[in-house]
Amino acid sequence: MVELEHVTACYGGTAVLNGVSLRLARGEMAALVGPNGAGKSSLLRVVTGLLPPRSGAVRLAGTDCPTLSPRARARLLSVVPQELPRDLPFTAYEFVLLGRTASLPRFGGPAAQDLEAVEEALRLTETWELRHRPLPAMSGGERQRLALAMALAARPEILLLDEPTSHLDLRHRAEMMSLLTRLNRERQTTILMVVHDLTLASLHFPRLLLLAEGRLLADGAPPDVLAPGLLETAYGCPVRVLPLPGTSATCVLAHAAPDRPGPCAHNRAS
Amino acid sequence: MRKTRPLLFALALVTLLLIAGLSLLAGPSGFGWPDTATATGRALLELRLCRLVTGFLVGAALSCSGCALQAVLRNALAEPFVLGVSSGGSLGAAVIIAFGLAAVSPLALPAGAFVAAAATLLLVCSLARRSGGYTPDALILTGVVVGSMLSSLLMLVLSFAKTRAVHSITWWLLGSLQTTSWPLICAAGALVACALAALLIEARTLDALSLGSEAAHHLGVRTRVALPVILTAATLAAACAVAVSGIIGFVGLVVPHALRRLVGAKHRMLLPCAAFAGGAFLVLCDTLARTVTAPHEIPVGVITSLSGGPFFLFLLTRRGKFGGL
Numbered sequence: 001m002v003e004l005e006h007v008t009a010c011y012g013g014t015a016v017l018n019g020v021s022l023r024l025a026r027g028e029m030a031a032l033v034g035p036n037g038a039g040k041s042s043l044l045r046v047v048t049g050l051l052p053p054r055s056g057a058v059r060l061a062g063t064d065c066p067t068l069s070p071r072a073r074a075r076l077l078s079v080v081p082q083e084l085p086r087d088l089p090f091t092a093y094e095f096v097l098l099g100r101t102a103s104l105p106r107f108g109g110p111a112a113q114d115l116e117a118v119e120e121a122l123r124l125t126e127t128w129e130l131r132h133r134p135l136p137a138m139s140g141g142e143r144q145r146l147a148l149a150m151a152l153a154a155r156p157e158i159l160l161l162d163e164p165t166s167h168l169d170l171r172h173r174a175e176m177m178s179l180l181t182r183l184n185r186e187r188q189t190t191i192l193m194v195v196h197d198l199t200l201a202s203l204h205f206p207r208l209l210l211l212a213e214g215r216l217l218a219d220g221a222p223p224d225v226l227a228p229g230l231l232e233t234a235y236g237c238p239v240r241v242l243p244l245p246g247t248s249a250t251c252v253l254a255h256a257a258p259d260r261p262g263p264c265a266h267n268r269a270s
Numbered sequence: 271m272r273k274t275r276p277l278l279f280a281l282a283l284v285t286l287l288l289i290a291g292l293s294l295l296a297g298p299s300g301f302g303w304p305d306t307a308t309a310t311g312r313a314l315l316e317l318r319l320c321r322l323v324t325g326f327l328v329g330a331a332l333s334c335s336g337c338a339l340q341a342v343l344r345n346a347l348a349e350p351f352v353l354g355v356s357s358g359g360s361l362g363a364a365v366i367i368a369f370g371l372a373a374v375s376p377l378a379l380p381a382g383a384f385v386a387a388a389a390t391l392l393l394v395c396s397l398a399r400r401s402g403g404y405t406p407d408a409l410i411l412t413g414v415v416v417g418s419m420l421s422s423l424l425m426l427v428l429s430f431a432k433t434r435a436v437h438s439i440t441w442w443l444l445g446s447l448q449t450t451s452w453p454l455i456c457a458a459g460a461l462v463a464c465a466l467a468a469l470l471i472e473a474r475t476l477d478a479l480s481l482g483s484e485a486a487h488h489l490g491v492r493t494r495v496a497l498p499v500i501l502t503a504a505t506l507a508a509a510c511a512v513a514v515s516g517i518i519g520f521v522g523l524v525v526p527h528a529l530r531r532l533v534g535a536k537h538r539m540l541l542p543c544a545a546f547a548g549g550a551f552l553v554l555c556d557t558l559a560r561t562v563t564a565p566h567e568i569p570v571g572v573i574t575s576l577s578g579g580p581f582f583l584f585l586l587t588r589r590g591k592f593g594g595l
Contacts, residue, residue, distance in 0.1 A: 074489055085480065087346070089535050090477075090534065101490055
């Protein structure tokens with residue numbers, strides 16, 4: 001569904017992706033992990049066509065990315081926006097309807113299937129009750145669920161998310177993850193999500209992609225990717241990986257890097 | 271909400287007709303319907319009708335332009351003149367007046383202002399594209415810098431101009447709906463209609479772009495094409511307004527903000543409402559401008575700022591309640 005072949009991409013003169021190749025089959029669910037500045041967001045931007053690769057090929061559903069029209073691409077692939085405008089008095093319903101932009105005719109109103117998709121997206125994210133409220137009156141968590149609703153309204157085959165759980169409390173985070181898992185299972189939606197929380201990634205994703213310095217360092221099941229050696233190379237600090245009893249997940253803890261002594265070590269030295 | 275909508279439309283229409291009637295009835299020569307039996311009466315009526323149409327046209331152009339620019343530039347302070355159109359237009363007009371070209375043809379002054387304003391738009395857009403694409407920051411910064419450079423040139427022209435020319439330039443800068451003729455109204459009206467139609471066709475694109483150009487890209491908008499089209503349409507409408515009436519501030523800033531709170535952020539609804547409200551607002555201000563201290567006429571820009579300013583400040587003080595502008 002998503003295919004990258006030896007992709008190299010740059011911002012200005014700096015390379016942010018260096019020969020990355022990966023392949024997500026239809027209905028796969030993968031988490032993109034790695035330290036800050038590893039190129040996770042850049043990889044998403046390459047997939048959505050915002051950042052054209054310097055070399056290499058990007059294919060969506062077997063079609064070369066540059067040959068897809070923006071509307072065709074938007075019908076195939078949705079991106080959950082990281083941040084919603086704080087100040088625009090769209091109602092929740094109007095906002096989620098924006099997710100159908102690529103399917104709506106230029107003139108004339110939304111068709112029955114558009115309204116149906118919007119209602120379904122609002123109900124899935126449990127924001128149906130909020131539909132008449134304006135965006136500025138929403139809490140952070142509500143806005144984040146609406147952002148997901150907008151992406152789902154397009155009924156995409158591929159869903160890209162960049163850290164969508166950062167503003168959510170424990171319960172809503174768990175609910176969002178179970179909703180994503182359900183979409184993935186029931187509709188074969190291909191999901192690629194940037195995740196910072198390695199424990200969360202190991203808990204919910206069957207496949208992890210570890211990026212460091214623009215290269216794909218590891219690609220596989222959580223136990224293989226979340227190995228202390230690999231993580232220490234990627235993040236540059238000692239880590240402890242503890243299996244969580246009763247699950248296939250692991251808890252990852254990090255220490256400060258040894259070459260930067262903490263305050264206690266400093267005191268002892270003086 | 272859906273049920274109250276026809277009622278609101280009816281109310282708006284009645285208000286509009288009332289304002290139009292008021293504007294036809296009122297004038298420095300006294301309140302009342304001009305006597306159409308006499309030639310003076312007919313001339314008076316035509317004069318008032320001319321001002322009414324001009325006021326509506328300019329108000330509609332400025333407020334729609336403001337709506338579109340606020341959405342695309344995602345800046346609460348964006349207004350029709352943010353890309354330097356006012357400074358460009360003023361310089362063009364000042365040059366025409368200072369060199370005595372205004373006497374050649376009544377269309378020379380508006381044509382000069384329009385050409386200079388349009389040239390400014392092209393300059394700002396091409397400079398902004400080089401300095402980092404059509405990002406809001408690049409566009410606003412380039413617009414402000416180019417605008418202030420053109421303002422300095424205007425000062426230079428003013429310092430060399432003869433006293434009479436300085437007087438005419440100053441009056442032109444203050445903005446007025448006075449010196450218009452039907453051919454000018456028709457030409458400007460046709461251009462404004464095209465620009466507003468283009469904005470209305472792009473209403474959905476404007477909705478998407480108000481989320482930011484990256485989000486709009488993800489929603490399937492061809493931002494490289496849509497952005498220049500919208501910027502050009504919005505600024506052309508403003509340039510027409512400048513050519514017809516000089517610099518009239520505040521309409522393009524306040525009307526879109528106020529309406530966004532009343533009818534929401536969807537441009538399909540917002541743009542037509544902004545056109546009517548902006549037009550009606552300016553006609554009302556102009557009626558006040560020419561009657562309150564008759565026979566002396568107050569510049570209409572003074573009325574728009576004096577009435578729009580406090581309203582805007584009122585909106586700002588309620589900012590916390592509604593979460594921003």
